[in-house]
Amino acid sequence: MAERVLMKGNEALAEAAIKSGCRHFFGYPITPQTEVAAYMAKRMPKIGGTYLQAESEVAAINMVLGAASAGVRVMTSSSSPGISLKTEGISYIAGSDLPCLIINVQRGGPGLGGIQPSQADYWQATRATGHGDFHILVFAPATIQEMVDLVYTAYDKADEYRMPAMILADGMLGQMMEPVEFPEKEANHQIEKPWATTGHQNKRPHNIVNSLYLDPNELEQKVVERFKRYEIIKEKEPMAEEYLVDDADIVLVSFGATARIVKSAVNSARSMGIKAGMIRPITLWPFPEKVMQKVAKTASCFLSVEMSMGQMVDDVRLAVNGEKPVYFFGRTGGIIPSPAEVLGEIQRIMGGAK
Amino acid sequence: MAVVFEKPKTLTDATLHYCPGCTHGIIHTLVAQAIEELGIEGKTVGVAPVGCAVMAYNYFTCDMVEAPHGRAPAVATGLKRALPDNIIFTYQGDGDLAAIGTAETVHSATRGENITVIFVNNAIYGMTGGQMAPTSLPGQVTQTTPYGRDTSVAGYPVRVCEMLSTLDGVAYAERVSVDSVPNIRKARAAIKKAFQNQINKKGFSIVEVLSSCPTNWGLTPAEALDWLRDNMIPYYPLGVYKDTTGGEK
Numbered sequence: 001m002a003e004r005v006l007m008k009g010n011e012a013l014a015e016a017a018i019k020s021g022c023r024h025f026f027g028y029p030i031t032p033q034t035e036v037a038a039y040m041a042k043r044m045p046k047i048g049g050t051y052l053q054a055e056s057e058v059a060a061i062n063m064v065l066g067a068a069s070a071g072v073r074v075m076t077s078s079s080s081p082g083i084s085l086k087t088e089g090i091s092y093i094a095g096s097d098l099p100c101l102i103i104n105v106q107r108g109g110p111g112l113g114g115i116q117p118s119q120a121d122y123w124q125a126t127r128a129t130g131h132g133d134f135h136i137l138v139f140a141p142a143t144i145q146e147m148v149d150l151v152y153t154a155y156d157k158a159d160e161y162r163m164p165a166m167i168l169a170d171g172m173l174g175q176m177m178e179p180v181e182f183p184e185k186e187a188n189h190q191i192e193k194p195w196a197t198t199g200h201q202n203k204r205p206h207n208i209v210n211s212l213y214l215d216p217n218e219l220e221q222k223v224v225e226r227f228k229r230y231e232i233i234k235e236k237e238p239m240a241e242e243y244l245v246d247d248a249d250i251v252l253v254s255f256g257a258t259a260r261i262v263k264s265a266v267n268s269a270r271s272m273g274i275k276a277g278m279i280r281p282i283t284l285w286p287f288p289e290k291v292m293q294k295v296a297k298t299a300s301c302f303l304s305v306e307m308s309m310g311q312m313v314d315d316v317r318l319a320v321n322g323e324k325p326v327y328f329f330g331r332t333g334g335i336i337p338s339p340a341e342v343l344g345e346i347q348r349i350m351g352g353a354k
Numbered sequence: 355m356a357v358v359f360e361k362p363k364t365l366t367d368a369t370l371h372y373c374p375g376c377t378h379g380i381i382h383t384l385v386a387q388a389i390e391e392l393g394i395e396g397k398t399v400g401v402a403p404v405g406c407a408v409m410a411y412n413y414f415t416c417d418m419v420e421a422p423h424g425r426a427p428a429v430a431t432g433l434k435r436a437l438p439d440n441i442i443f444t445y446q447g448d449g450d451l452a453a454i455g456t457a458e459t460v461h462s463a464t465r466g467e468n469i470t471v472i473f474v475n476n477a478i479y480g481m482t483g484g485q486m487a488p489t490s491l492p493g494q495v496t497q498t499t500p501y502g503r504d505t506s507v508a509g510y511p512v513r514v515c516e517m518l519s520t521l522d523g524v525a526y527a528e529r530v531s532v533d534s535v536p537n538i539r540k541a542r543a544a545i546k547k548a549f550q551n552q553i554n555k556k557g558f559s560i561v562e563v564l565s566s567c568p569t570n571w572g573l574t575p576a577e578a579l580d581w582l583r584d585n586m587i588p589y590y591p592l593g594v595y596k597d598t599t600g601g602e603k
Binding site for chain 2: 026050
């Protein structure tokens with residue numbers, strides 16, 4: 001059994017990446033993720049790894065592209081405005097079928113926004129991490145332990161499917177401290193990467209890492225092949241926590257740190273006799289549609305609770321597909337919803353339904 | 355019959371897509387010769403730019419990565435940090451290196467990344483059809499400076515070797531030209547040295563190659579070489595701007 005230690009979320013993220021075999025980190029300072037970089041700067045030189053503070057987020061993500069081309073486990077981390085800058089590189093990485101790990105410790109937006117926790121990059125993470133037809137894997141932890149565990153998963157899945165993976169955290173998870181243990185996994189169960197540009201040593205034809213296909217037929221073929229892979233992922237990889245949903249009338253849907261607040265509101269509602277439950281998507285892409293569809297058969301309505309003006313609620317509505325009403329409650333700009341506010345919303349909906 | 359020229363084995367058999375009279379083909383050959391002569395093909399990874407040379411990944415027989423526009427030095431940095439014993443080079447044009455990629459260029463240089471940068475300066479954006487480049491000369495007519503580059507509006511050209519030679523991280527910066535046989539010979543030596551420096555772990559080496567673009571300059575190939583000689587070389591003097599290797603070959 002591994003040792004339990006008290007750690008800040010951002011530092012736990014960094015240590016989990018190292019434990020997963022990451023030896024190359026490229027980043028640029030931004031609040032509230034700076035401790036990821038600071039931790040890497042301290043640890044990497046001690047273990048023969050690379051910590052490099054890039055001149056910009058744009059440069060950092062392209063350093064990730066280079067290191068990923070060489071086949072190593074590589075990571076960058078940032079917060080909302082910095083992720084916007086990385087989207088160019090993420091599109092090229094996805095278009096070149098390269099695996100890597102990107103951390104977004106979200107803050108309020110748009111623009112420079114604020115530095116308090118937010119979930120307003122849901123659309124960006126699941127819809128628009130760059131131009132073109134592609135997806136990335138998006139994991140949304142709710143505790144620091146889960147954040148650690150998902151870093152291992154994210155690297156494995158990124159390698160397996162040859163695509164970028166993102167941990168979509170927020171300023172709350174990044175800054176809070178919790179006890180955590182690091183699974184003593186074989187850090188180097190890493191798969192072979194025969195496509196990597198490591199120098200052919202005159203033993204194989206040259207490898208090319210590229211996203212340019214000037215022949216539209218060839219480009220369409222490449223994209224279609226990628227989407228066939230996405231179909232397998234949508235079948236095999238969705239993850240969600242179901243909490244008290246079996247007999248629930250109202251099912252709240254929430255991810256990340258917000259789900260912890262929602263869970264206490266669900267408990268309070270139960271103690272008042274309201275049959276509330278919760279679905280917590282752990283993968284945001286692929287979105288756990290089947291769980292939603294299953295629960296839509298028994299629940300009377302859904303309530304998506306987010307630290308945004310309502311982004312994931314779009315995916316809830318697509319999954320529920322009109323079978324049941326889907327409501328939304330959220331706070332934004334760095335405001336964290338309180339359990340009492342969420343409970344109030346549950347009561348308002350359920351009262352109105354009676 | 356005596357063989358007077360052979361294509362380097364480090365160039366593939368793919369047909370180059372460059373316009374007639376374009377000097378990219380010469381520069382590709384010089385890079386490939388350097389790789390072949392140094393016997394480093396098996397451990398070399400090249401980084402192609404966005405611009406006329408975007409498809410360079412099809413032409414060199416070493417492993418290749420195609421970078422986003424201007425980001426080749428960042429991609430090369432990632433490659434070099436992951437593969438410190440390999441040889442990493444970028445091949446970039448003027449728009450890529452001196453406009454959109456200025457930050458990546460300056461910072462990889464000032465970090466002293468142990469990489470080799472081949473910078474092709476033809477004073478114009480070729481691939482997109484002849485727009486003003488950061489290195490277009492004052493008064494030069496391009497598609498986007500139809501009345502000539504007016505420095506009061508469009509500013510002045512960037513002299514890359516002069517600028518980078520002020521940085522401590524730069525080991526070697528030389529400007530060469532491929533307008534004539536003697537200059538091609540000098541370019542060949544400079545490019546080989548820029549690779550040799552990396553083998554010797556000297557740090558950042560850049561060779562700026564003045565190159566012609568007959569198509570977008572609206573000149574014949576022969577006229578274009580004259581224009582290069584008469585207009586570019588006076589503005590961009592040839593020579594070694596920095597060499598911390600003590601003139602090592």
